[in-house]
Amino acid sequence: MILENIQIDRAGGRGVAVGKTSDGKTVLVRGAAPGDVVDVRVVKRHKNFFEGRVDRVVTASSLRVAPSCAHTESCGGCPWQHLGYPSQAEFKASEVEEQLVRVGGVPRDGVVWNPFISAPVPFRYRNKTEFSFTFNRWKTRGEMDANPDSEHEPGLGFHVPGFWDKILDVQDCHLIPDYGNEIRNALRDEAIALGLSFWQPRAKVGALRTAMLRSNQSGDWMLIIQWGEHPGADGFSLMHRMAERFDRLVSLYWGLNEKVNDSMYDVDLHLFYGVETLEETMESAFEGGRALKFLISPKSFYQTNPQQAHRLYSEALRAAGLKGGETVYDLYTGTGTIALFMAQVAGKVVGVESVREAVDAAFRNAERNGITNATFEAGDMRRIFTPEFVERHGQPDVVVVDPPREGMHPAVVSELARIAAPKLVYVSCNPSTQARDIQMLSETYEVVSVQGVDMFPQTFHVESVVLLRAKSPENH
Numbered sequence: 001m002i003l004e005n006i007q008i009d010r011a012g013g014r015g016v017a018v019g020k021t022s023d024g025k026t027v028l029v030r031g032a033a034p035g036d037v038v039d040v041r042v043v044k045r046h047k048n049f050f051e052g053r054v055d056r057v058v059t060a061s062s063l064r065v066a067p068s069c070a071h072t073e074s075c076g077g078c079p080w081q082h083l084g085y086p087s088q089a090e091f092k093a094s095e096v097e098e099q100l101v102r103v104g105g106v107p108r109d110g111v112v113w114n115p116f117i118s119a120p121v122p123f124r125y126r127n128k129t130e131f132s133f134t135f136n137r138w139k140t141r142g143e144m145d146a147n148p149d150s151e152h153e154p155g156l157g158f159h160v161p162g163f164w165d166k167i168l169d170v171q172d173c174h175l176i177p178d179y180g181n182e183i184r185n186a187l188r189d190e191a192i193a194l195g196l197s198f199w200q201p202r203a204k205v206g207a208l209r210t211a212m213l214r215s216n217q218s219g220d221w222m223l224i225i226q227w228g229e230h231p232g233a234d235g236f237s238l239m240h241r242m243a244e245r246f247d248r249l250v251s252l253y254w255g256l257n258e259k260v261n262d263s264m265y266d267v268d269l270h271l272f273y274g275v276e277t278l279e280e281t282m283e284s285a286f287e288g289g290r291a292l293k294f295l296i297s298p299k300s301f302y303q304t305n306p307q308q309a310h311r312l313y314s315e316a317l318r319a320a321g322l323k324g325g326e327t328v329y330d331l332y333t334g335t336g337t338i339a340l341f342m343a344q345v346a347g348k349v350v351g352v353e354s355v356r357e358a359v360d361a362a363f364r365n366a367e368r369n370g371i372t373n374a375t376f377e378a379g380d381m382r383r384i385f386t387p388e389f390v391e392r393h394g395q396p397d398v399v400v401v402d403p404p405r406e407g408m409h410p411a412v413v414s415e416l417a418r419i420a421a422p423k424l425v426y427v428s429c430n431p432s433t434q435a436r437d438i439q440m441l442s443e444t445y446e447v448v449s450v451q452g453v454d455m456f457p458q459t460f461h462v463e464s465v466v467l468l469r470a471k472s473p474e475n476h
Contacts, residue, residue, distance in 0.1 A: 001042040002055055003027060006231060008036040011091035013099075013432070015079040016051075016459035024470060025049055033083055034091075034120035035061030063087045068123065069174045074140060076161030077175065078458035082337030088453055089118040092462040096431045096452040100466070104435030105442055112449035117311055117355075123456035125305045126175045127215045131156050132262065133198040133208040154190040154198040156211065175458065180213050181244055183223060187211060190241050194234045204228070210262050213298060216280040217306055222251040224298045226264055230256060232251070236272075243273040250274045255296050267300050280306060285341045292340055292369050300361045301334045308455045312427070312463055313338055315451045316400060317423045319467040322346055326397035329421070331385060331412070336376060338400055338427070343374040350393045352374040352384055382411040393467040396421045407433030410440070418445040423470040430456075431464055436467065441460040446471055 006019040006027050007147075017032035019040075031054040032038050041055040042239040057064075067081040080088050093116035098108040119125065137155025144150075155169025169188075172181050191198070191208055198204035209228040215221045223242060226233060231254060241254055251274040255267040296302050303309030316338055320328070325347040330339040333351030335358050343349040351374065353359050359378040366374050375408075377384060381403075388395075394413075399421045401408065407430065416424065424445055430433035438447065443467035453463045 001045075001052065001289070003040040003042060003052065003056055007039050008032045008034055008038060008061070010034050011094070013095055018476065021050075026208055027052060029054060030079065031082065032234040033061040033063045033087075037062055044396060059174075065374075070172070071157075071168060071170055072341070074138060074160060074168050075158055075170070077158055077173070079460060081174075081458045085118070085122045085457060087226070088122075088457060089116055092116065092454055092460075093452050096462060099431035099435040100438065100447070100450060102435070103432060104438040104447075106438065106447045106450070111447050114449060114451040115432070115443045117308075117315070117454065118458045119305070119308050119454045121307065123174045124177050125307065125457065127171065127217075127302070127306055128179065128212070128304045129176050130210060130212045131170070132159060132167050132210050133188075133206070134169075135198040135200045135206060137169040138163075138166045138415070144290070153194055154188070156184060156198075176213070177215065177278070179219070179221065180215065180244075183213060183221060183242070183249060184211065186245060187225075187238075187242060189236055190245075194238055196234055196238060199228050199465040204260070206219060207231070209257055210264070212264070212298070214278060214298070216278045216296065218281075219248055219280075220250045220278050220296065221246070221248050222257070222274075222278055222296070223249055223252070224253040224257050224264065226257045226267065226270065228257065239272050251278065265299055282306070282310055282313075285310060285319045286345070289341065289344045291438075292335065292365070294335060294365050295361060295368065297338075297357070297361065299357055301355070301358055305455045308453060312453045312455065312465065315340055315453060315465045316402075316425055316427050317341055318397050318445065319449065319465055320400065320423060322398065327394050329393070329396045329399045331401045332403045333362060333376060333400065334358050334402070336365050336374065337374070338402065339374050340366060340369060340371055341371070342398075342400070343371045346398075347373065348394075349374040350396075352381060353378060354380055354388075382409040385412055385415050387415070389403070390415075390419055395419065398423045398425065400425045400427065402427040403433075405433065406435050413437055413440045417441055420444050420470045422470050424470070426466045426468060427463065428466070429461060429463050431462065434464060434466065438468070441468065444470060 007374035008017045008019045012018040015029040019027045021156040026049040037059040039056040042052040043288045044051040071257045117177040138153040157168045160166040199209045208225040252272045253269045255269040297329040322345040328346045328349045330351040339351040362376045451465040
């Protein structure tokens, strides 16, 4: 079904643009830009709205730009690459405000809405990327029409949107540095030259399954290869070739994954070559502080845009407004990045994280940086963050939360409301769940300020830092 001549009025959430049919039904369109007039191919019909993708651009918006990446039409990694970056930033700022006002009940008046912080570098910013091997790469319609009898061709790249078993072979991903693309392309080509089999997701067979690249701002690289079967002589030869070919590839791991899923977080990894970890240095996040060093292991969490991560943490610290001597809780602490910066001012910082390996890394990072007033606990947040936890560590002056995309469990929200720390700094990568949680806290807290930060240019993802202040008891 084609809807013709749909006027696109505005940007919506999660990368869609919004228009209306002649009879007033809403149309959510992927690949469109505000100001476009497009024909829309409907992919899903609902009672009151349609979902679709651009079939033809009738009249192009002035906001449109030519995508830099040759893979844009098939790869879902950069859904906003057809928009100029200033427009992307504008739409992200609007999304943060819209969610907080509409879902969170945050008033527009009486709240400090700080200017949105755009990314200074809109491409080549990622320090971590995961790829999948495939025995039969995805081919575009044009490729199929030109060569309908083509044989299976191996590839290494990203999942095609909507297909768990289809992989787009990537030559140049514009979100990672050039050196990373060189490593990935060499890995694929060397594996083909050695005759190694690539993964068949439906049959669950093949030697090479996934690859992950990590890097630091100094230009050191780590490669982690997951094998679907033991590497054997040819597999070890492949890893030798990669280590010899790239002098900035300082760490190479491999693991055997015979599970149904591709996740490597419960796979034993073996260091094949080089150092165990990368080291990342982050400059001080506040005036008068000092730079911190963090160890990055294959499985540890670290923000994928290090330059903007520094800005995000600086904003979290600014919102906390520490004067010295405070007790701070850092919930969902990861490897302790925010906690360790705050520990330079606070009297005591207590970090909580569900992933044991991340907590171990947080302790190592604290020791590495000579920080002795930060401690960390591992466990399910809703089970560890209890009245007993508060009794052990003392009533906090400031609580910082940085939960995953799904936001906080209601039990965590309830405990935050119960203890009613004077300040709550909510760092989020999902404005909709952040707004939901803030609404749940609205009897106890009021929003003071909002700061949007773009960590992921070319995508619809956005971070926001919200400062909440506990209401006086009579206003609860």
